Amino acid sequence: MRKKLVIGNLKMNPVTSAEFERYLDLLEKETGNKKFEKTEIVVCPPVVYLQKLLDRELKNIKAGAQNVYWEYQGAYTGEISAGMVKSAGANYAIVGHSERRKYFDEKEEIINLKLKSILKSGLNAILCVGESMEERKGGRTATVLKKQVKDSLAGIGAGKVEYISIAYEPIWAVGTDELPTSDEILEAKLIVKKALAEMYSMKTMEKIRLLYGGNVKSYLVNQVCTDPAMDGVLVGRESLEPYEFVKIAKIIDES
Ligand code: 13P
DSSP, rough: OOOOOEEEEEEEOOSSHHHHHHHHHHHHOOOOOOTOSSEEEEEEGGGGHHHHHHHHOTTEEEEEOOOOSSSSSSSSSSSOOOOOOOOOOOOOESSSSSHHHSSSSOOHHHHHHHHHHHHHHOOOOEEEOOOHHHHHHTTTTHHHHHOOOOOHHHTOOOGGGGGGEEEOOOTTTTTTTTOOOOHHHHHHHHHHHHHHTTTTTTTHHHTTTEEEEOOOGGGGGGHHHOOOOOHHHHEEEGGGGGGHHHHHHHHHHHH
């Protein structure tokens, strides 16, 4: 059975190691005695805390990186490779997040290189795509999403596709109180699927999990995950609250 995914992107939080230890204590308390039949929970902390998370060996929690560099090794001061993340024991890496596109000027060409290095290292990739409000209002959502999907996946063969999940994260919902309607999410999902169908066979396309991200809260999760074919969520702010984060995972697991 293919599992649903609930991913916590902690972004650049928390500020101290001590706070992260407390975070892990709470996460352990919330997940330790629960069973998740259909759902995989992944926490992506700042990379400096990744080993702490892995060393806890939390029963229901997998670990991921928020970013990687695409080269395997070498003189790239300040960077971390996908191979390093994999060898530390993590399973996932996020790529193409709108904050990286915005603040670090990451374009599809770079996202494509990163995605390839993630897959080559044996990690699972979570590729983020999404349109800005300006693009939506200008009627360009479909064009933008299609381009992001196609350019990011260029040159990636069908054999690797099952290790990719695509998170639809409309930029205007990330970090805000805005939320697309269920119909808008469904529409975006169909655009992504159509772009994938133009690149791969139907059978291959079906292997890619499709997630939603942007202002996900436990009381809103039914709205963003109503489509039974939705494969999970990518959570920002609420993943900093283990109680709320695990509540989201439980709702999805039982849906
Ligand atoms: P928020 O859930 O805080 O809106 O952030 C979403 C996000 O960027 C997850 O990657």
